[in-house]
Amino acid sequence: MERKVRVRFAPSPTGGLHLGGVRTVLYNYLFARHHKGDFVLRIEDTDQTRFVEGAEQYIMNCLEWCGLIPDESPENGGPHVPYRQSERKHLYKDYAELLIESGHAYIAFDTPEELEKMRAENKRDDNTNPQYDQRIRGLMRNSLTLSAEEVAALIAQGTPYVVRIKMPENETISLTDMIRGEISFDSSLVDDKVLLKADGMPTYHLAVVVDDYLMQITHAFRGEEWLPSAPVHVLIWKYLGWKEKMPLWAHLPLILKPDGNGKLSKRDGDRLGFPVFAMNWTDPKTGEITKGFKEMGFLPQAFVNMLAMLGWNPGVEQELFTMDELVQRFSMERVHKGGAKFNFDKAKWFNHQYIQHTDNAVLAGLVKPFFLQSAPEAIQVSGEILEKVVGMVKDRCHLLTDFWEQGHFFFVTPEIKEMAVIKDKWNDQKQQFFTAWITELENMSDWNHDALETGCNELAPKFGLKKGDVMLPLRIMLVGGKFGPGVFAIAELIGKEETIKRIKSITG
């Protein structure tokens, strides 16, 4: 019988969630939905030295913001609780023991100093980075070199020990990767990785196999940096007698720097001025805040659509997809083998598209927090006005943060940044025109776009001016610069008093 598709995102809660991580979540989610399967969130927190306060909650917040909610998780529970590896500690030891009993793993007592010494002593031209492997294990203090009595005595004395896998010699270990096809490894080149640490916690290598097995995971997607450890995992599946149940792996390509030179890092984001984390991450130790896509003004749907396309080919020209369309079309085989270059302008293009397609009332709600941040005192304004403003300037906005820049003059008197444009071509006719127009405006009973435009158009020729002669100065008086929607629409919305005030502040 076909097994029900079950996939998992298994982050270690160590800090901000990189966009590569979100893409892994997304591919898991799309694959699960496409196959009507389950999507599990498992927190891999067995490395106590890397534990970071708040990181788990942060990951869940990111998933929620992206709309990629797991079916099973530490928060929501599920049939395989607990979903946090630190709470599953008691489970792993038995499997490590089974591996010892079958001769595929062994106990090692070497202290950190002894390991250091081994590395220093065995460094040679043909072995620049000596590892605990088949060449070395015979020289160390472990259950392969010590007698059973010595091992028992050391354990009885409470000597700390780890459990290591015993990698076979000269074996070819193969696996079928959904993206890369058949991959083979030479077992002799892989070291005897630690499976269980001295504190009784499993390492990733043991925990990932045991949990993927117990949680009945059918497909496992992870970053390609895990490819070198894959042979260890394949062997553990085999040695525990579970090979038939091993998930199908997909090692996802890296997200690269914009120039294609290596993995995109947080530092690249800082350097080039774009975020690499989904949401703002505050380092609990230093208090340092790293900007996220959310706080930079991205819509989650745009962020997700952009990520879907970063390394996956939908097979059609279309670039904008709803989540439902992505679910329908998604297939792991269409994920590229090579890394995908991150392009911030393209990310902004996606956001711009989503902004245009978002209903103005919804957009107003999304933009408001950014307005409040920029000028809390300015937003004593009805939702209705904000909605109108948003509708008028949205075609100029790529980020939600752009709305303030593009629309602040509707709420606050703008700073006139382009005074020179007015002053350079100022003359008596213009002075007289604006003075006369102000009088007309003061007497205007029907304050609306059309009346304003007609009045202005009829008055200008009386002073020997063309429409174009007065529009630019008027724009700068109302907006502060050479941008923004139609001037009469702006005047209509800011109202009579404010319009006259802004004109007078220039004409005197």
Ligand code: GLU
């Ligand atoms: N805990 C691993 C990480 O954070 C997960 C790798 C996997 O998905 O198996 O990278």
